[in-house]
Amino acid sequence: MVAPPFPEHPLRETLANELHTRPSEAIEAPAQLTHLAVMFSDPEAMARHLAALCARLGGAAPAPGASHFAGDIGALRVRYEQHTEFCSLTFIRRGMGGEFPFEKPVLSELPEEWLASLPGEVLTGVHLVLQSRHEIEHPPEDLSLRHFAGNQVIGSYVGGGAGKAYSDLRMHGDRCNRILLRDIDLNPRHAGRIVQRLLEVNTYRALALLAFPEARSASAALRKVDTALADLSARMADPSSPESDAHLLSELSTMTAEVEAIAASRGYRLAASRAYYKLVQRRLEELRAERLEGLITFSGFLERRLAPAMATCQSVTVRLEELSVRCARSAALLRARVEVDLQAQNKDLLASMDRRAKVQLRLQEAVEGLSVVAISYYLVGLVGYLAKGAKAAGLSIGGAKVDSGLVTGIAVPIVVALVFLGLRKAKKALSHEK
Known part of the structure; x- marks a missing residue:
């Protein structure tokens, strides 16, 4: 591969190839198909299961991790497509027609044990018959009895009139739907696209109804x-x-x-x-x-x-x-x-706290007043004891003996004033620190 002359996005090739990953098969009438849509939990297990079938019937197996595969296995052709939550398996048998093509579907050629051990659950199964324009064409009433167990048949021209499609959209005894596509003027590529769309309509219809x-x-x-x-x-x-x-x-x-x-x-x-x-x-x-x-x-x-x-x-x-x-x-x-x-x-709560704070302030102020009185009382008592001690020791002031009562009386206002000023100064110092 020649290196490009410009830098490329790492997903450029992947995105370009995505447009061509699921091309329709070219199918020439007459042909029979069986299509299974399988809900899976492990896509790798489904790929391994298909590889085991390819090995058993003889044919190339899908590459590991492949989301799309198409190849021949024995007398059949298989298409495998992996989607987000399901995978589809389409088995094609070419050159098979007849009066009652649904009596022996393609599914009957697959090993029963392989079908029974599918790593998932089949959501929808379809047998589709591509009928040649050279075969006898029956009216819808006969088609209902011959192919659709007498059920009401729905149908229309498809591909702009190049074919006719019939079905009853019911599950039959083998638990699969049936679609009859009659060729009027279909080339293989056109027939393949019509078949693919009919199968996808049936699959997506079931997925939508989930x-x-x-x-x-x-x-x-x-x-x-x-x-x-x-x-x-x-x-x-x-x-x-x-x-x-x-x-x-x-x-x-x-x-x-x-x-x-x-x-x-x-x-x-x-x-x-x-x-x-x-x-x-x-x-x-x-x-x-x-x-x-x-x-x-x-x-x-x-x-x-x-x-x-x-x-x-x-x-x-x-x-x-x-x-x-x-x-x-x-x-x-x-x-x-x-x-x-x-x-x-x-x-x-804040109003109550404010009221409590005011009460506490008043109590504090009352306590401060009582504290001044109490402290002054004890200090004056100490002064009185000192005066009495001085009197007992015979101390005199200016030739006169110390009068303990006079000293105590004079000390009262002085002590009260000093205690009041001291407490006030201490209160201001604490308020300043806060």
Whole structure:
């Protein structure tokens, strides 16, 4: 490979090759096909299982990690395609026609033990017969009896009138659907594209409907949450309700968790259903179907049956989103009310603390006054003891003996003033430090 003269994005070649990874097979009438769509959990196990079949029947096996494979195994041709959550297996047997082609489908040539040990679950299976234009053409009434167990047949021109497609879209005794495609003016490439689109319509139709049972179960659960939320909203609006906002908020949190759990468990399936339904509609458009006299077309039948189920899935998705928004809005309102109540309680608490602080200040001032008196009392007592001791020792001042009572009396205002000033100075020093 020649090196490019410019720097390349590391995914450039991968993205370019993606456009050519799943080309349609060129199929020439007459031919028979069996198509299986298998839901898997391990794509590597499915690839290994196919490789074992190739080795058993004789043929090249898919490369490790390959998401697409096409090759001949014995008298059959196999196509393998790996998708996000399923893989498709198509087995083609060329040159097989006859009056009753569905009596011996391609599936009968595969080993029973290989089919029984598929590493996954078959979601849909289809036997498709590409009938040659040279074979006898039967009217729809006869086709119903010959190939579709007497069921109502739907059908239309396909490929702009180059072929006719018939089916009853029902599972038969071998648990597979049946499609009869009659060649009118189909070349092999055109026939391969028509076959691919018919098979994809059947596969994507089943994948789209996977969400329908979950949507129905979710709808019942959402109905209960919706009713409970309406009741809770009514209690929120009732001023005489005895329940506290905190209790209502707790109950609402439980409802919100239920809605989120439903969304988490079914969100992927509902989103995938919408995507698959769009693919069904796109493939029906690509069939370029035209009405056959007296028959319901594929698009008419599928739209009439599939559209209501998809509408149910869409309504559940919308209800999930609306309920989530309503729960969030109610929770925000309740939280605001709880916060207002808390702020009112905090205001009352602060006012109470302010009152207590004022009382404590008054008590402190009273204690300070009592402290001045008590300290002065003890200090004056000490001065009195000193005066008495001086008198007993015979000390005199200016020739006169010390009068202990006079000294004590003179010391009282002085001691009180000094104690008051000292306590005041100490109080100011502590306030300054704080």
